[in-house]
């Protein structure tokens with residue numbers, strides 16, 4: 130696709146029908162570990178304005194731990210996981226109570242959704258998340274999402290809401306992603322470094338990643354810093370979704386397409402939500418190794434992966450799971466949703482469709498991975 134101008138990207142954001150807004154802990158809370166109702170109310174005012182003009186807004190809100198630790202008597206954000214989970218349990222309630230009251234002033238309802246990684250990995254759960262979000266939006270409510278910090282175990286969690294917000298943008302087929310933080314824009318280096326310069330437009334986030342020096346959090350409550358925000362912007366750009374990054378007090382102008390913060394251009398056309406899920410959220414459970422002919426066909430982008438071109442199957446998976454498609458040198462070519470259980474596949478390898486039908490039956494005369502379920506990496 131042609132690279133759009135900054136004005137085109139800003140216009141696309143202003144005209145977005147469905148917007149995912151992500152706000153960080155430091156934009157909603159005091160360093161003492163309590164909510165800052167004034168800043169939260171200002172954010173709600175900006176979102177309500179867009180919502181009342183007919184926009185569909187999903188809010189991904191951090192802040193549960195940061196709103197809960199002061200209330201529970203800690204003088205700083207705890208580092209112990211169980212303490213963090215307890216703080217999140219308390220803070221999430223406080224956060225939602227404040228959002229409920231703030232949105233009610235505009236006659237708007239909110240709906241809380243707490244997500245774990247497995248809700249976006251397993252196809253069934255992914256569909257559930259999507260259906261609930263779609264219905265909440267259809268009913269005019271503002272879904273408010275956070276990671277389910279109190280239950281997520283440390284080994285398997287998003288850990289930051291930046292990446293989660295980009296996945297949510299895919300799930301709801303958003304037209305724009307708005308990342309709100311405590312810094313007004315992306316800079317060429319962490320703003321604390323002398324000489325760092327503000328960047329107002331990033332036409333290609335993958336190129337920018339090589340040139341910009343991104344650092345960790347600048348506050349005592351944030352988690353991912355600019356690293357995870359750039360990753361979120363990258364997922365959005367690759368998914369065909371324009372994004373803007375700025376401070377929370379610029380939420381209104383950012384959503385109106387004003388030249389605040391940093392705008393990120395999409396670098397691909399929009400893909401289907403399911404293909405984007407395969408590409409970004411699915412966790413492959415095994416590998417199909419393609420021979421050189423099949424590898425070439427898969428790389429071409431329009432072919433299904435047939436059993437005739439597969440030389441090896443690795444891992445233990447069920448039909449419908451995500452798998453890697455590798456070449457014989459071990460390079461990942463694609464990710465795909467496989468049509469058969471791993472135990473069924475060895476007997477199919479190297480056989481063409483006629484042979485599969487004759488020796489194994491009609492139900493085996495299908496590609497291992499259909500091209501609609503295959504995404505190049």
Ligand SMILES: Nc1ncnc2c1ncn2[C@@H]1O[C@H](COP(=O)(O)OP(=O)(O)O)[C@@H](O)[C@H]1O
Nearest residue numbers: 153154310316318344346347351352353354355
């Ligand atoms: N290149 C950069 N440009 C802007 N900010 C950066 C950069 N590198 C690191 N940062 C830091 O990232 C911080 C924002 O991330 P974080 O603290 O995780 O916020 P949030 O709580 O909103 O998610 C900024 O305050 C800033 O200190």
Ligand SMILES: N[C@@H](CCC(=O)OP(=O)(O)O)C(=O)O
Nearest residue numbers: 154191192193194289290352
């Ligand atoms: N889920 C956590 C926040 C995780 C997170 O990404 O924080 P932040 O870097 O402030 O956006 C919480 O609600 O405390």
